[in-house]
Amino acid sequence: MDDSADDEPTMPGMDLPETPAPAASSGPYRVLARKYRPQTFAELIGQDAMVKTLGNAIARDRLAHAFLMTGVRGVGKTSTARLIAKALNCIGPDGQGGPTIDPCGVCEPCRAITEGRHIDVIEMDAASNTGVDDVREIIEAVRYAAVSARYKIYIIDEVHMLSRNAFNALLKTLEEPPPHVKFLFATTEVNKVPVTVLSRCQRFDLRRITPDMLFAHFSAILQKEGVEAEAPAIWLIANAAEGSVRDGLSILDQAIAHADLDGGGRIGADQVRTMLGLSDRTAIAQLMAAILEGDSGGAIDLARAQYALGIEPVAMVRGLMDLTHAVTLAKVSRHDDPALAASDRERIGDWAKKLGFAPLNRLWQLLLKGHDEVLRATNPLEHLEMLLLRVIYAASLPDPGELAKLLESGGVPAMPLGAPPAPTGRESAAAAGPVPESAETPASALTIAQIHQLLESTGHHQLARQVYDDLKLVELEPGLLVYAPVPALDGDFARRLGEALLAQTGSRWQVRSGEGEGRPSLGQMRAAKLADNESRIRELPVVKAALAAFPDARLVEDDANHQRLNP
Template structure:
């Protein structure tokens, strides 16, 4: 007998075997017990989470006849009757699986719907399962709409997709939708351990955790990796074998890397990168795992008890004490950016080592590391004119070397890089930095005196003074001004497109330049209540246009022309004289 891969051998045969989808199983079981059966189901989720398996189980539940052949619809299919066995073996004539990726045209859909008009051959229901339904063409979707909405009583549709956003809303509204979630690494590792215990294959728990992490939420991917690990390990699945198979760096190596980063030991960090290359480890995977370790360290700094069950809890808690939260956040961002830019580097080794050197080069402002570096700076000597030295709060910038490249090479060689006093070099052109982004403290502005008038009026006057444009103006005018202060504003709207983080940052930058100090913008979710600036301006425009139309109709020239020739005034075309004389408007009319 030929070998059957684990993903097929251990495919769930009933609801009890399904792992990680309890919310879907519970709903389907209740519907089957109460005979509240919908005519169309839609299963959504990423690859390998159980969409096809659930559709087969549901088909068995609908058509199971029990061991004695007298059973009815059930949530616990027997697995031994003719219908259950035929569905499991893939040759049940009334259960039709269709791949929309290769049968996406209207001709294939028309042929399927024509067959749906005929009753099932030897089953209770005829079940159609359409996989990757989002790949159907628009004409195919249109062809199936009517049948999908009102199929015959003996027909059930089960649709599955990994991209529900591409499914038309008209199809979604006709289906009962279930969103299958990604499996957690703990669920995948537990299921793999259960399978190996039945298969009588030895394994190390750490190796299974590593496989579960590599599955990335897919049970099928986890079983495929387990098949590969069994072949690679030759009898016993060990952590070292799985690491070699996946090209994954041992977590102890990453912990050592962060400890060398704490010491500022660049040579040791580059040595770790060299050893990774000798063992053919993936540098992209190394950066991904390093970001994951920094994430766990950041969590441990805020919620230490959350890592108690982590196998590397001791090392994580130690690193959480060694680094400040600001350092961890900065290093995490550097690693993420380094991984995203890895394809732009000359090679992966260069991209990985440059990311390590970037972590050594930068320290967050105000962190303990930056304070230690500032403390090592030599005190500034008195000026030649006899003036006093600068205060400690503003450490002086180091002297500018005559040749930075030669000085850097000398520093790497361990030579003395001190240089004699040189005349000051002309300052480099720099962009103007707002005062609130400079190193010194930001002055708090006194409370605003906007309380003398309604908020909407003040907010409208402020917008007129700032003269916003584009999407920033739409976001500011269409939002309700909940609170307005000299240092910030709170806006409320229910339009997600007008409350994005980029719009918020842009508004903060514009208002900060206007006030000359830091100005914060906060968006609240909710419908805008009261009178927004947008409504006020629209009313003003409508009133202004109505007055312009009345003035135009009351004009003696217009009245005389209407009296002589008759006609109707097209009110939408009435514009101010300066707008009518605009050359752009003349081109439009032409």
């Protein structure tokens, strides 16, 4: 009997799976931001002006002793400092080269600087070394010549973090350093760097990288990585980077991992949108349509549906702001977002044709104010719903100038002020009718309003005020005026009014108090009419919407005795 295991029968179900050989390790994974850090000035995207200036300075041997790179995060400040260090210390493949804007990358100084091990290129993080003692170490070391390089170079990152004493200690050395020393500073907050330091440096403002440059850069990296991606997905990442290459590469790293798990290795726009927590464009477009159509219930339902899917209310507000911005730019033919689908472009174009600049501007202002409210809210969904209602009722309102024109032209019905005017000068004359041309006006031609105006125009101001405010007419006939007794009209009132009417009309008047309550005075009739007008004006749809959008607004009377909304 053969003892060989190969000859032994195998029991069904006991076959062991073959274990694959472990893949050869290629070392720890390096994130894209480190893996694709620019190693030459040609790889530094978006900074052509600075590269040209440095190239000319190197070619003419007019190198400053200190450089300051400033700009937003991730645009290449530290990378630029390292490239300058390589450019100044490169000796070429044959070891005979001098400073060059195109360092070879193969000589020992270039390789050592790239690997961060060059003894004469010292990098310091000012956020961790802020004190004057750290700067004193630099001051002591600059006296000694470089060990193996052409220049001893100090790269200080986030230099604005140095303390005031540290800056002061550095000033003299920075102004007159030894010829073998160069200082390279990088900062995101140049306004915090003392002007005494700025004046001693050659400053380079690194620009934000445009979305189209980022799109091309990320597309090339994806090709090198062997990862497929939809163009709209890359555009979304480029826009989300906000001009920062490092931020964009971090997002791209995350998108690749997300695609590996969920997208079969292909980066899709929907996956990127979900990953970034962006609201769905289609849902935002539907929400915008509901706002423009005044469908308050539909808008709230759409917002709640998005919230249930995990979209934050503030992201929905941002989506509406982005869409409003896109429509406004489309009106001036300046909107070009490659990440948009053809249907989205068509929708934006249609809205741009239908909406004017004034409604779009009001919509933007309402959303901008609401964005901060939703962002700070303890219950963001409730604030979003209130914001949507406010926008629906206020975005399509005419501005105050347009509203005034509508009231004057009859576009919004103006309420007639049938009541007599206030008892003052021209205003009294306008409401009472034509002023009598002669002092002796027939008594039969006078109404109570004309009597009031006649008294006012002839200097009987006290009598005119009493007639307007307190006189409740019981009977008025030619030569007879009977009024209801009120405490404000003393016993001498009837005599004084009769004498004034005799003097102005040439006819004798019988003026006395009678029985009954009488009709309301001129002032009471006017107040009642104004209240009725205000009530009817408040019922106008345009005014109701304005008051709903601006609760603190009130109705006031202007000089022409018309009423209009005054925020």
